[in-house]
Amino acid sequence: TGESSNLSMEHKKKNVEFKNLNIAVLTTSDTRTEKDDKSGHILKEKILSSGHNLADKQIVPDNIYKIREVLSSDGVDVIITTGGTGLTGRDVTPEAVKPLLDKEIDGVGELFRYLTYQELGTTMIHSRALGGVANGKYIFCLPGSTGACTTGWDKIIREQLDIRTKPCNFASLIPRLDEK
Numbered sequence: 082t083g084e085s086s087n088l089s090m091e092h093k094k095k096n097v098e099f100k101n102l103n104i105a106v107l108t109t110s111d112t113r114t115e116k117d118d119k120s121g122h123i124l125k126e127k128i129l130s131s132g133h134n135l136a137d138k139q140i141v142p143d144n145i146y147k148i149r150e151v152l153s154s155d156g157v158d159v160i161i162t163t164g165g166t167g168l169t170g171r172d173v174t175p176e177a178v179k180p181l182l183d184k185e186i187d188g189v190g191e192l193f194r195y196l197t198y199q200e201l202g203t204t205m206i207h208s209r210a211l212g213g214v215a216n217g218k219y220i221f222c223l224p225g226s227t228g229a230c231t232t233g234w235d236k237i238i239r240e241q242l243d244i245r246t247k248p249c250n251f252a253s254l255i256p257r258l259d260e261k
Contacts, residue, residue, distance in 0.1 A: 164225030
């Protein structure tokens with residue numbers, strides 16, 4: 082909305098220069114191909130149009146160990162997964178990701194479900210969207226629908242990955258994520 086855009090601009094610090102990040106997109110699905118991966122393509126377009134680098138884009142099966150293998154990628158600041166956050170037996174993205182997290186960012190899932198509730202009502206209860214930090218990188222797990230990816234990127238992730246967003250953003254903390 083115009084109101085949230087104005088608020089966003091008020092929270093930008095003009096003397097801070099944008100820093101592009103290396104972001105990977107991981108679609109978890111047994112059925113998607115590069116040709117019909119609409120959610121993965123939407124995330125790719127949004128990442129690039131925001132000025133970030135698309136470090137990688139992959140489709141992996143709904144398999145805990147295949148997902149974890151891709152999450153160990155080097156040279157990536159952020160990984161965004163799409164798919165596998167529902168309630169069926171094949172939806173295993175949170176189970177693959179959570180044990181790897183050094184820290185869970187509870188507010189990501191909470192805010193995602195709040196925003197989705199405003200858009201879709203109680204349908205949001207099916208989402209197990211989450212965010213966290215693992216091995217010095219951010220990981221965000223979004224549902225597989227294009228609407229969910231749009232909501233997640235446009236209303237949560239984009240601003241937090243912009244170092245100009247004040248008073249706080251995820252981007253400015255990247256150099257410190259591995260501190261002991």
